[in-house]
Amino acid sequence: MKFLPLVLANLKRHKLRTVLTMCSVALALFLFANLRTVTTTLSAGSQVSSSSRMITQNATAFVIPLPMSYAQRLKSVPHVTDVTWANWFGGKYGDGKDFFAQFAIDPESYLKMYPELAVPEDQKQAFFKERSAAIVGEGLIRKFGWKLGQNVTMQGTIFPGDWTFTIRGIYHPTLKEYGDDSFMFHYDYLYEREPTRVTPGWFIMKIDDPNAAPTVAKTIDDQFRNSTAPTKTGTEKAFAAGFASMWGNVKLLMSTIGMAVVFAILLVTANAMMMNQRERTGEVAVMKTVGFSDRRLFFLVIIEAAVIALTGAVLGLGAAVLLPIVTGFGEGGFLPGFRVTPGTLVVGGTVAVLLTVASGVFPAWQAAKLPVVQALRRVE
Amino acid sequence: MKIPLIYNIRSVSQRPVSTMLTALGIGLVVAVFVAMLALANGFIAALVKTGSTDNVLLLRRGADSEMSSSIPRDAISILAASPHIAAGADGKPLFSPETYIVINIPRQGGGEFDVANVVARGVSDKAFEVRRNIKIIEGRRFASGQSEICVGSKLKGRFNNVNVGDVLRFSNRNWSVVCRFTADGSSFESEIWGENEQFQSVFRGGAFQDVAFRLKDPGAFDDVKRAFLADQRIQIDAHRESEFYASQSELLGNILRILAIMITSIMSVGAVFGAVNTMYAAVSSRTPEIAVLLTLGFHPRSVLASFLAESAVIAFIGGVLGCLLALPINGVVTSTTNWSSFSEIAFAFRVTPQLLLAGLVFSVVMGVIGGFFPARRASRMPVIQALR
Numbered sequence: 001m002k003f004l005p006l007v008l009a010n011l012k013r014h015k016l017r018t019v020l021t022m023c024s025v026a027l028a029l030f031l032f033a034n035l036r037t038v039t040t041t042l043s044a045g046s047q048v049s050s051s052s053r054m055i056t057q058n059a060t061a062f063v064i065p066l067p068m069s070y071a072q073r074l075k076s077v078p079h080v081t082d083v084t085w086a087n088w089f090g091g092k093y094g095d096g097k098d099f100f101a102q103f104a105i106d107p108e109s110y111l112k113m114y115p116e117l118a119v120p121e122d123q124k125q126a127f128f129k130e131r132s133a134a135i136v137g138e139g140l141i142r143k144f145g146w147k148l149g150q151n152v153t154m155q156g157t158i159f160p161g162d163w164t165f166t167i168r169g170i171y172h173p174t175l176k177e178y179g180d181d182s183f184m185f186h187y188d189y190l191y192e193r194e195p196t197r198v199t200p201g202w203f204i205m206k207i208d209d210p211n212a213a214p215t216v217a218k219t220i221d222d223q224f225r226n227s228t229a230p231t232k233t234g235t236e237k238a239f240a241a242g243f244a245s246m247w248g249n250v251k252l253l254m255s256t257i258g259m260a261v262v263f264a265i266l267l268v269t270a271n272a273m274m275m276n277q278r279e280r281t282g283e284v285a286v287m288k289t290v291g292f293s294d295r296r297l298f299f300l301v302i303i304e305a306a307v308i309a310l311t312g313a314v315l316g317l318g319a320a321v322l323l324p325i326v327t328g329f330g331e332g333g334f335l336p337g338f339r340v341t342p343g344t345l346v347v348g349g350t351v352a353v354l355l356t357v358a359s360g361v362f363p364a365w366q367a368a369k370l371p372v373v374q375a376l377r378r379v380e
Numbered sequence: 381m382k383i384p385l386i387y388n389i390r391s392v393s394q395r396p397v398s399t400m401l402t403a404l405g406i407g408l409v410v411a412v413f414v415a416m417l418a419l420a421n422g423f424i425a426a427l428v429k430t431g432s433t434d435n436v437l438l439l440r441r442g443a444d445s446e447m448s449s450s451i452p453r454d455a456i457s458i459l460a461a462s463p464h465i466a467a468g469a470d471g472k473p474l475f476s477p478e479t480y481i482v483i484n485i486p487r488q489g490g491g492e493f494d495v496a497n498v499v500a501r502g503v504s505d506k507a508f509e510v511r512r513n514i515k516i517i518e519g520r521r522f523a524s525g526q527s528e529i530c531v532g533s534k535l536k537g538r539f540n541n542v543n544v545g546d547v548l549r550f551s552n553r554n555w556s557v558v559c560r561f562t563a564d565g566s567s568f569e570s571e572i573w574g575e576n577e578q579f580q581s582v583f584r585g586g587a588f589q590d591v592a593f594r595l596k597d598p599g600a601f602d603d604v605k606r607a608f609l610a611d612q613r614i615q616i617d618a619h620r621e622s623e624f625y626a627s628q629s630e631l632l633g634n635i636l637r638i639l640a641i642m643i644t645s646i647m648s649v650g651a652v653f654g655a656v657n658t659m660y661a662a663v664s665s666r667t668p669e670i671a672v673l674l675t676l677g678f679h680p681r682s683v684l685a686s687f688l689a690e691s692a693v694i695a696f697i698g699g700v701l702g703c704l705l706a707l708p709i710n711g712v713v714t715s716t717t718n719w720s721s722f723s724e725i726a727f728a729f730r731v732t733p734q735l736l737l738a739g740l741v742f743s744v745v746m747g748v749i750g751g752f753f754p755a756r757r758a759s760r761m762p763v764i765q766a767l768r
Contacts, residue, residue, distance in 0.1 A: 024653045061481050061583070090448055096444065158448040160441065260411065267408075
């Protein structure tokens, strides 16, 4: 440790070079952490999903609804304790540029099914009582500046015409991954106006034993196999994982870019370290003459590389952790629950250590193996 | 007087390792830039190519996608009577009422819930003429009244049972695959086509989702739009087919482009820092040399230009390397869900000459920015001190 001042003095020699190299490392790890967080967030959706909730949808296509009569039959399946249903509304608000999801839900059973959507009790009751009432996520409230009691009109794309709702409740997701930008209203309100077209889009069931999920799924799907609307049943977790897979090769894309970023920065750092060492040939020779061992010189260079890589890592990963907190990016919207996981920090830290080794080892070896006599002659 | 470029090229080759490391750093940024924009381009191109400028797509008023549209059967005969529809070789109108739905098909090698949403389009016999880019590459068209389907060429390799002669099961029925078609790389290649009457009865009783027809006079689109808007019996919006499909690519296409630009601009800052380091080192190790140049009478401006050129040369080498790295990705097929239509679309990365040119320009810009301050230091060097 007594050589730390020496390492620091070396780093200060080309202040600009040191700072720029550190910044490159910081930028690279910042980008790397964010790219990795995109993939962890996409898969987090399935991790926080409940395995005691199951979903039944149309086996042919999720856009084809299921008959209302299924509700009673699902309720009588062993292990199923609660049943609720919902429908996709697909409305356009304003110019339609700001997309958000709207669901027609069966109010009481749905909110009971999803305790993750926290609504104050008085707002909940107000929502239950009024047929045209809606509850909306706090993210939408922020985005559009809506207020409780306000009327909101949307154009239906699937169910034509203007639809007016009154906001009676605001929900707060207890888990960020559930998102805070959904708009929910009474199923009956939709049904009233389109009685011939509206039936539940999907059913959600609560089961008393998560281990029974495969049996429950089989019982349900067998029951409806030869009907006009065959079903596909699975846990919420399984559906969420399937949904994440719809992005296709996003994971591969993100990790490939992540690798490219890390590699590009490795080149920048390695180059800076090599330039440092080349300029110091003479003085390394002097140090050797004075009695510094090869080993010590090797570690001096490695430590210098480590200071650069680790400072960069702390800056870059720190910025990545702060980004969603400061900007509120992970609060909802596009990637709800976007935050850097401890796993990402560990991977980022490992990258910094590898960067140290990769960028420092060659110049360090050069310093250690420097033939003194020849080098000193070159100084002259 | 200018310092010749050969001076820079020779001095660059004096430091091969450091030059290559810097160039490679810039090269990787260019490679990511080209590859990501090739992805966005490929996706947008697949959708832009889907529509044709002389076709019209009719949807229910207010519907923003084919999936949310619905056109009742009785409206079809009114639409078919429009005087603007072109006639085919056999004298019949080039007019195709279609059903459209996305069905869940398990991915090849995936689990039970690893499904993709594939478009199943029920078309009339005339659809193959209305959509001019469709070419049957294997088998024959499906026969009327049969449970037969044609599959787009891009389904192969991603799903099971999509070869001619296979039987694909969906919606509780077995469908024989009788042909495979290409569509000039457009999103039709990711679809399954069957007869509209067959599909309608299994999926959505009673209604079609859209109507596609060929315009008799491609310039008359505005008249057509007005005529349908004025007709009180029907609730129909007419879209130019090309514009409609292009608009379906906007959402995801823009996200991909923004992502590409964000990621590469952050990366490029890192690469510019690398270039700055290299050039400062070059300037300081060549202090006496620069002094000699200045003493010989080269104007400081020439020295500045020379060092800028040197940095640009290094970056340009990187740009070429980056383009070479990104080139093999051209034509690689990937797939993603297009959230505008909620269906999965397979498309090929498209590395265009313009994109490569943009990559090279980008690399040179990085080089010039990275070289500016070191070059300025070189040009302002106090000669006497430097010579000593």
